[in-house]
Structures are given as C-alpha cells and as structure tokens.
Amino acid sequence: MKRSIDRLIFSKGSRNRTGSRLQATGSESVIASVGNAKESGVISPPPPLSPSPPHGLLCLLVILLVSVSVGAGEPAETASRTTAIERPAGTIPGPGCEDGLVLDDGTVEIAYSWVPSAIWGEYVQTFPAGPLVSSRLDSICVCWTRTRSDDSLDFEVVVYSGSQSHPGQRELFSFPASIDAVPEWPDAAFVEVQAPPDAPPLNAGGHHIGVRWNPSVDQFFFVCADQSVTDTPVAGFFRDDRSEGEWGSILETSDPIFADHAAMMVRVRAHRVPWIPTAGPMGLVALALLLVISGWVVLRHR
Ligand SMILES: [Ca+2]
Numbered sequence: 001m002k003r004s005i006d007r008l009i010f011s012k013g014s015r016n017r018t019g020s021r022l023q024a025t026g027s028e029s030v031i032a033s034v035g036n037a038k039e040s041g042v043i044s045p046p047p048p049l050s051p052s053p054p055h056g057l058l059c060l061l062v063i064l065l066v067s068v069s070v071g072a073g074e075p076a077e078t079a080s081r082t083t084a085i086e087r088p089a090g091t092i093p094g095p096g097c098e099d100g101l102v103l104d105d106g107t108v109e110i111a112y113s114w115v116p117s118a119i120w121g122e123y124v125q126t127f128p129a130g131p132l133v134s135s136r137l138d139s140i141c142v143c144w145t146r147t148r149s150d151d152s153l154d155f156e157v158v159v160y161s162g163s164q165s166h167p168g169q170r171e172l173f174s175f176p177a178s179i180d181a182v183p184e185w186p187d188a189a190f191v192e193v194q195a196p197p198d199a200p201p202l203n204a205g206g207h208h209i210g211v212r213w214n215p216s217v218d219q220f221f222f223v224c225a226d227q228s229v230t231d232t233p234v235a236g237f238f239r240d241d242r243s244e245g246e247w248g249s250i251l252e253t254s255d256p257i258f259a260d261h262a263a264m265m266v267r268v269r270a271h272r273v274p275w276i277p278t279a280g281p282m283g284l285v286a287l288a289l290l291l292v293i294s295g296w297v298v299l300r301h302r
Helices: 055-072 280-300
Strands: 008-012 020-024 082-091 107-114 121-127 135-146 153-162 173-179 189-194 206-213 221-227 236-240 261-264 266-272
Touching: 082 221, 107 121, 107 135, 121 153, 121 261, 121 266, 135 153, 135 206, 173 189, 206 221, 206 266, 236 261
Parallel strands: none
Antiparallel strands: 008 020, 082 107, 107 221, 121 206, 121 236, 135 189, 135 221, 135 266, 153 173, 153 206, 221 261
C-alpha cells in the first residue's frame, strides 16, 4: 500500500530554501505556504468516506484550509522546517527502555521530522529533574519510523543541560548512533543506544535529551511521538541549521503539527552516582589558595 507521505510533493519553487513549499495531493489535508513562510506540513489520516462535494466547494475548502494554516503559522523570520505524519494510535513492538524513565503512553500517534532542505535538525525532550539528579546515562531509547525506501539511519544522541524550562545552547555531550531496518510508517520501532561509560554525569537543574541527524542525507525519517489532548504534555524543543542556535519550544510554538503533543518517544535509562562537585576554574583557584595558606600557617607554628 502506498503510504500517505509518498504523495507528498516537495517542490523547490525557487533557487533558495525559503522558496520551497510542501504540497499534498489526493485526500490528505494540505498545510502549505509559499514565499518566505514556513515549510511545515501535516499529512492527516484520510477523512471518512462521504459523498463527493461539488468541485467548486472542494476548491473553496482547500483555499480556506491553506489560509487558516498560514494565518496560524509563525512569522516568516522564525520559520521552521519541521514536518510530521499522523495516524490512529498503534503500539510499538519490541523493547524500549520500559524499566527506565518513560514519559509517553507507549502508543504512537504522530511522528516529527525535518524537511530535506535542513542540513541538521534536533529534537530534544525535557526530562524531570528529580529522577536524573546526580546520575549517569546508561542508554537512550528512541522510536523511529520512515516513509521512504531508505531504512538505515545515522544519527547522534544529544544531551543538553540547562534549566527545567529551557535547554542550554551548547550540548553537554553527544555520541553517534545508527539504526537499520527502520519500519515503514505506520509501523515504528525503538532502538536502544548505549551511552559511553565516560559520559559526563547529569548534575544540572534540567536535562534535555534527544537526537540530531542530517535530514538532507537521511531523508524522511521521523521521531515517534505520543499525542493526547488530556495528558499533561511533556516539554520538548527543536532547532535546525537555520535557527541560529535558538531553540523552538514544542509547547509554545504556533506550529500546528505540535498542537496535541503529549511526549516524544524518547526514553532513558540511568543510574545514580555519588554527587560529584564541579568546582570550575574559580573554585579550583580558591582551593589552591586555601591549601597554600593552610600550609603556611602550619609551617609558621612548627
Ligand atoms: Ca499515545
């Protein structure tokens, strides 16, 4: 069966990336924009069968839908190139860090990606501070799906420290990973990636953990997500090579693909470690001065 995303036509309307647009044909809804506006797109499940509306009415509906989505989108200067696919809920087979820190409900309803004009793109999920305070990452489990024939993906696991409300600009650490035989949408699968044993401990007030990959090389791979209008949503952030380092917030953006976001299907396993103080350069200087003064005092009283 031909998947819905295969009917997505990605046409570069002009010489540069900002001129690109997404189009969908057939029965899918269309969220598209032209010119300088965003390149986001959502392919929704086909609508229930109903008598065909008159051609003119269909055109009017499409025009209205496009107008609404453009109006609801972000300003052109903050345009993102996120994209997504949706489907009814389905359970993901296989192990996926079930004994770790799990923030999703185990069923995937949507998956997020980047359009292929992105050179790199990141999605990170915010993890609650408590369970990860003074711990070391053992592994991360990420659920992936795809919509094209290429089923082999190279990506990086990225870990950002920061506050509970926002990731820092610079990563705490990252490490390479890959997955073969990524299932085709609407199937999906977790891959568990072991963290390096020498990875820095997690000691910050907040940690944001996720993936980064090159969507222009590994095209149309998607990170699974849990979608719900009733659950308390878990914060997440995204950015790509055109974001100038600024994170976009999944919960605060007006991008419609994140409207019912509950959680990304990114899970972690970690273990507690003894608290390791991080003195920093000034702390080390102060410690050295204290030792020198102590030694001088001891020597004077001998
Ligand atoms: Ca779900």
